[in-house]
Amino acid sequence: MTGSTEHSTTPSACCDAGADPAPAAPRLWTVDEHLADVLAAVGPLPAIELRLLDAQGCRLDEDVTADGDLPPFDNSSMDGYAVRTADTEGATDTYPSVLSVVGDIAAGADRLPKVGPGQAARIMTGAPLPPGAQAVAPVEWTDGGTGTGVAAAAMTAPVPDEEVRVLRPVTEGAHIRRRGSDVAAGTRVLEAGTRLGPAQLGLLAAIGRPSVKVRPRPRVVVLSTGSELVQPGQPVGPGQIADSNSFTLTAAAREAGAVAYRVGAVPDEADRLRAVLEEQLGRADLIVTSGGVSVGAYDVVKEVFESYGGVDFRRLRMQPGKPQGFGRIGGAAGVPLLALPGNPVSAYISFELFVRPVIRTMLGAPDVHRPVVRALCPAALRSPVGRRQFLRGRYSAADGTVEPVGGAGSHLVGALARADCLITVPEETTELPAGSEVDVVLLDS
Numbered sequence: 001m002t003g004s005t006e007h008s009t010t011p012s013a014c015c016d017a018g019a020d021p022a023p024a025a026p027r028l029w030t031v032d033e034h035l036a037d038v039l040a041a042v043g044p045l046p047a048i049e050l051r052l053l054d055a056q057g058c059r060l061d062e063d064v065t066a067d068g069d070l071p072p073f074d075n076s077s078m079d080g081y082a083v084r085t086a087d088t089e090g091a092t093d094t095y096p097s098v099l100s101v102v103g104d105i106a107a108g109a110d111r112l113p114k115v116g117p118g119q120a121a122r123i124m125t126g127a128p129l130p131p132g133a134q135a136v137a138p139v140e141w142t143d144g145g146t147g148t149g150v151a152a153a154a155m156t157a158p159v160p161d162e163e164v165r166v167l168r169p170v171t172e173g174a175h176i177r178r179r180g181s182d183v184a185a186g187t188r189v190l191e192a193g194t195r196l197g198p199a200q201l202g203l204l205a206a207i208g209r210p211s212v213k214v215r216p217r218p219r220v221v222v223l224s225t226g227s228e229l230v231q232p233g234q235p236v237g238p239g240q241i242a243d244s245n246s247f248t249l250t251a252a253a254r255e256a257g258a259v260a261y262r263v264g265a266v267p268d269e270a271d272r273l274r275a276v277l278e279e280q281l282g283r284a285d286l287i288v289t290s291g292g293v294s295v296g297a298y299d300v301v302k303e304v305f306e307s308y309g310g311v312d313f314r315r316l317r318m319q320p321g322k323p324q325g326f327g328r329i330g331g332a333a334g335v336p337l338l339a340l341p342g343n344p345v346s347a348y349i350s351f352e353l354f355v356r357p358v359i360r361t362m363l364g365a366p367d368v369h370r371p372v373v374r375a376l377c378p379a380a381l382r383s384p385v386g387r388r389q390f391l392r393g394r395y396s397a398a399d400g401t402v403e404p405v406g407g408a409g410s411h412l413v414g415a416l417a418r419a420d421c422l423i424t425v426p427e428e429t430t431e432l433p434a435g436s437e438v439d440v441v442l443l444d445s
Contacts (some may be wrong), residue, residue, distance in 0.1 A: 069180035291342030
């Protein structure tokens with residue numbers, strides 16, 4: 001994880017004989033090199049057993065098999081009457097089948113009346129099917145035991161309350177949810193790697209699992225650095241700006257699947273920054289900072305992080321987002337750190353390119369990277385040589401085009417808020433004519 005410098009192997013190429021060698025220019029990392037180095041240093045978090053609701057958003061670390069049938073017994077899918085099919089043959093409004101009601105069966109009932117010839121049992125949705133019954137006649141197909149309706153006109157005497165008239169025939173198995181018809185015992189219902197959302201958690205509860213083994217969501221601590229930062233809603237004095245990065249990056253971390261904690265802004269004071277880090281290390285699987293990674297007289301971030309050892313500050317061949325920091329606080333087994341630039345657009349793009357893949361890797365997610373598509377750009381594009389340019393844009397899937405949004409400035413948060421993708425211009429490309437095909441990183445997928 002430590003950066004390297006490039007030196008000439010020929011002394012005469014950089015200095016005269018006997019003179020001290022001139023310092024080599026710092027290495028410029030490519031985006032792909034930096035990303036590969038970052039991802040090589042992290043992996044999925046160790047699996048743990050969590051209660052169901054605590055496991056929401058996590059990914060299974062095990063296959064889940066149903067121990068029993070679902071539903072666990074034959075039950076009614078309608079409010080109505082449990083009947084024998086032979087007793088309803090030929091039933092009509094004019095000539096209904098008149099059946100004796102032998103009992104009521106509610107959901108959860110454990111004592112069930114037996115339904116014999118000429119009999120029926122009043123049954124509620126979800127209630128177990130009683131012995132002898134072959135189907136359920138929905139209450140809408142009966143008189144509900146009231147003795148009223150079309151069939152009542154053909155009767156010479158009222159039907160007693162303990163009888164019901166069925167007005168149409170019922171086929172065997174009608175309106176019955178059979179045992180095991182949803183899930184049979186021994187069936188694998190969820191595979192390892194499945195993300196647990198509401199439906200999956202409901203299934204786990206339905207088959208009787210109170211907890212499950214998962215890859216936990218990483219805990220990400222987000223903080224901004226800079227004495228010029230004030231909290232939204234506070235007065236902004238001369239030379240001050242509102243802290244937006246901590247909100248952007250915390251929201252982005254949560255969207256990526258992490259449990260994110262926003263610490264807020266920390267002033268350019270080494271002791272204060274060190275104290276905040278010590279407070280947060282105990283609850284962090286990953287620390288993300290913004291600001292203080294470029295060369296500057298008041299950039300104390302590098303001073304503090306380098307004092308822990310194992311943190312490397314680099315320059316990348318990209319725009320925006322050239323300065324980056326990466327390493328661990330506390331040695332090889334310490335907490336991973338990603339230090340991002342302070343300009344809002346630089347910070348967000350750096351998050352999408354480097355931090356989001358780290359979070360997805362820690363989650364054990366298969367989709368570590370945002371999807372990339374090819375699109376036609378109607379506008380001409382310009383880019384500095386040697387830098388991979390990331391421009392904000394809006395993508396139209398309908399016609400496969402992408403339009404740049406705003407300019408290239410790394411402070412343009414208004415344009416960033418309107419963008420749904422990043423337009424990529426390769427390192428060695430300085431100009432693209434209108435109508436060129438470009439790579440587009442989709443941010444809303």
